[in-house]
Each structure stands twice: as structure tokens, then as C-alpha cells.
Amino acid sequence: MVYHLLYPLHTTISVFNVFRYITFRTIYASLTAFLICVLLGPWVIRKLTALQIGQYVRDDGPRSHLQKAGTPTMGGALILFAVVVSTVLWTILTNAYVWIALFVTVGYGFIGFIDDYLMQIKKRSKGLTVRKKLLMQFAFAIVTGLLVFVRPDFDTHVTIPFFKKISPDLGWGYVLFAALVIVGTSNAVNLTDGLDGLAIGPAIIVAATYMVFAYVAGHVKIADYLQINYVAGSGEIAVFCGAIAGAGFGFLWFNTYPAQVFMGDIGSLSLGGALGTVAVITKQEILLLVVGGLFVVEALSVIFQVGFFKMTNGRRIFRMAPLHHHFELKGWAEPKVIVRFWIISIILALISMSTLKLR
Numbered sequence: 516m517v518y519h520l521l522y523p524l525h526t527t528i529s530v531f532n533v534f535r536y537i538t539f540r541t542i543y544a545s546l547t548a549f550l551i552c553v554l555l556g557p558w559v560i561r562k563l564t565a566l567q568i569g570q571y572v573r574d575d576g577p578r579s580h581l582q583k584a585g586t587p588t589m590g591g592a593l594i595l596f597a598v599v600v601s602t603v604l605w606t607i608l609t610n611a612y613v614w615i616a617l618f619v620t621v622g623y624g625f626i627g628f629i630d631d632y633l634m635q636i637k638k639r640s641k642g643l644t645v646r647k648k649l650l651m652q653f654a655f656a657i658v659t660g661l662l663v664f665v666r667p668d669f670d671t672h673v674t675i676p677f678f679k680k681i682s683p684d685l686g687w688g689y690v691l692f693a694a695l696v697i698v699g700t701s702n703a704v705n706l707t708d709g710l711d712g713l714a715i716g717p718a719i720i721v722a723a724t725y726m727v728f729a730y731v732a733g734h735v736k737i738a739d740y741l742q743i744n745y746v747a748g749s750g751e752i753a754v755f756c757g758a759i760a761g762a763g764f765g766f767l768w769f770n771t772y773p774a775q776v777f778m779g780d781i782g783s784l785s786l787g788g789a790l791g792t793v794a795v796i797t798k799q800e801i802l803l804l805v806v807g808g809l810f811v812v813e814a815l816s817v818i819f820q821v822g823f824f825k826m827t828n829g830r831r832i833f834r835m836a837p838l839h840h841h842f843e844l845k846g847w848a849e850p851k852v853i854v855r856f857w858i859i860s861i862i863l864a865l866i867s868m869s870t871l872k873l874r
Contacts (some may be wrong), residue, residue, distance in 0.1 A: 517604050522534040537730060540754050541730075544757045547758070548598060548600075548757075548758045548762035551593075551601065552593055552761075568589050587775070589777075589779040589781055590770070590779065591779050591780070591786070592782070594785070601762070602616075602754060602755050605754050611662075611666065613752065616752060616755050618662075619789060619791075620785050620792075621785070622788070623789070626655070627784035630781075657690060659694070660692075660694045660795070663795060670798065671686055672684045672685075673685060674801065674802070676870045696795055696800050697795065700787045700791030701783075701784050705787060706810075708777075710839055711772040711774035712770050713856060715782075716853070717857065718786045718787075719763035720861055720864050721807050722756045724864045725752075725790065726756035726757055728797045728799050728802075732749045733749040733750025746797060759786070766778065790803070790807065791803065814837075816836045
């Protein structure tokens with residue numbers, strides 16, 4: 516919006532020429548989202564507290580978590596609001612990829628809101644059933660896959676990190692593949708959201724990493740030099756990623772240990788859906804397994820734990836799943852688990868960045 520209002524004035528006032536640069540608008544989208552969260556955060560927390568929308572804590576989890584009961588949740592609505600407003604303010608609104616990313620973010624936020632509403636307000640202990648939640652997630656994800664697929668300049672080849680000559684073309688199968696990436700990422704982030712700041716930290720790191728990939732994928736000369744897929748128009752997704760990172764930092768201001776507010780499913784599902792969509796748009800879908808490796812491991816720990824439990828009549832691999840609870844039950848203090856997982860996420864992001872040259 517700002518671009519459309521001020522950039523046309525650059526012919527008479529040269530300073531407005533800065534609005535043409537994606538890097539400039541990405542920085543200010545990030546700062547805008549951060550300020551929205553920091554300034555509105557106290558009011559949102561008071562409102563959630565007044566409405567008695569408090570966190571439910573499992574009685575079979577770590578005993579230290581019992582003190583979290585009643586902490587305001589559904590704070591992810593603040594992240595969602597900050598991302599949408601900042602993106603609309605600072606992107607070029609004629610860019611189709613921006614609207615696709617916002618469609619998924621808001622859509623998955625809606626699913627998360629329904630789940631949180633049923634659990635926190637209607638007091639249904641499990642919220643949406645797994646079947647209903649997955650059906651809704653796949654519905655949005657398949658529509659998204661189709662919207663990307665029908666773009667005339669979009670390539671349905673899948674990039675394999677570190678192997679520039681291996682790039683299978685999925686054709687129509689790319690729609691299902693994209694849906695799996697989006698749904699999988701959304702649920703992986705959701706499973707990681709179990710400690711104060713644990714999910715939002717890696718989400719910021721992944722968003723910042725894909726901010727770079729979006730920029731280079733949308734720049735024809737840089738993409739050619741680095742031998743990565745050029746996706747015309749994907750550079751604007753860097754602004755969207757900047758908004759996610761900024762909103763994440765703003766939310767972390769209140770979500771850091773000991774948390775004053777939790778994001779709830781409205782936050783974790785929308786963030787995961789957004790990051791999965793960015794990976795699809797930038798043609799770095801498989802790389803998400805690396806840069807978002809922490810989310811992958813958390814999700815796999817649940818899958819393996821449940822599968823092993825059923826196959827062995829009650830035996831467990833971990834003391835508790837997701838994995839962060841396992842380390843808590845081993846005696847790690849919650850802040851130690853959180854910071855060490857953040858460190859791992861940063862290392863994975865650096866490895867992912869190295870793929871720009873290692874091909």
C-alpha cells in the first residue's frame with residue numbers, strides 16, 4: 516500500500532525511489548510488525564485474561580508446567596494481525612504470490628481459531644477432532660497448490676538440496692506435494708509449541724532464512740549465478756517473511772520464559788502454514804526439512820512414540836513426546852531446553868544457507 520501511494524512520487528521527489536527496493540520494504544515490514552505486537556501486546560494480554568482464555572495444562576506432563584495453567588492463550592491472533600497488516604502496508608499488492616501466502620496464513624489461522632475456541636471457550640478438552648482439522652488443512656493447502664500450479668511461469672520441478680542435476684518434474688502431482696509440505700509444516704510447528712518461546716524462536720529463524728531465499732529466487736541475475744530456480748515475482752515474499760520475523764520478535768517479547776501469553780493453535784497453525792507456503796513459492800520445498808529440521812524432529816518424535824507404543828504394547832522410545840518434554844523429564848531446566856533448541860535451529864539455518872553455493 517505504501518509502495519502504491521508513495522513510489523509514484525519518486526519522479527518529483529527522488530527520496531521516494533527507496534520504495535522500489537525489496538530490501539527497504541522488508542526491513543520496514545519487519546519493524547512495523549514488531550511494533551504492532553509490542554504496542555498491542557499488553558492490551559491483548561489484558562483482554563485474553565478478562566475473557567478467561569487460559570492455557571489448559573495436561574496433568575500427565577512435567578510437573579513444572581502446572582504453574583502455567585491459566586496463562587492467557589490465543590495470542591497468535593496478535594501475530595496474525597501484525598503479519599497481515601505489515602504485509603499489506605509494505606508489499607506490492609498486485610503480486611499474486613503475496614495474496615497466496617496471505618490466503619494460507621489467514622486460512623490456517625481460522626482453523627486454529629476454531630480449535631482454540633472449542634478448547635478454550637467452549638471447554639472441549641480436545642478442540643477439533645484430528646480428522647476434521649486435517650480435512651480443513653488439506654482443503655486450504657490443495658487450493659493453494661492449485662493457485663501456484665496454474666501460474667503460467669511456475670515450474671513444477673522439485674529442487675533437491677546439494678544436487679543441482681536432480682530435479683524431478685511432478686506435473687499435476689505437484690499440487691498434492693505442495694499440500695503435503697504446507698500441512699506437514701503447519702502440524703510440525705503446532706507440535707513444537709509446548710514451551711515458552713520454543714516454537715516462535717525457530718519460526719523467526721526459518722522466516723529469516725527464507726527471506727534470503729525469496730529475494731535471490733526473485734532476482735533473475737542472482738538466481739542464475741547461484742544456479743537456483745528463478746521464480747518471477749517471488750522476491751516480494753521476502754517482505755512477507757520479514758513481517759513474520761518482526762511479528763515473531765514482537766510476540767517473543769511477551770512469550771519468552773516465563774511466558775505472559777501463549778500463541779495457541781491460531782498462531783502455530785498459521786505460522787506453519789505460512790512457512791510451508793513460502794517454501795513452495797520459492798521452490799525450496801525439500802530444503803525446509805533442513806532449515807526447519809527442529810520442527811521435523813519434534814513431529815517425528817511424536818510419530819515414532821505413538822507407533823512404537825502401539826507395536827510394543829505400551830513401551831516408549833522417549834520419556835514423553837514431543838521431544839522437548841523428554842529432555843525436561845531428564846532434568847533439563849525449561850530455559851535450557853528452549854535455548855539449546857534455538858541454537859540447533861540457527862545451525863540448521865546456516866547449513867541451509869550454505870546450499871546456495873554447494874550444488
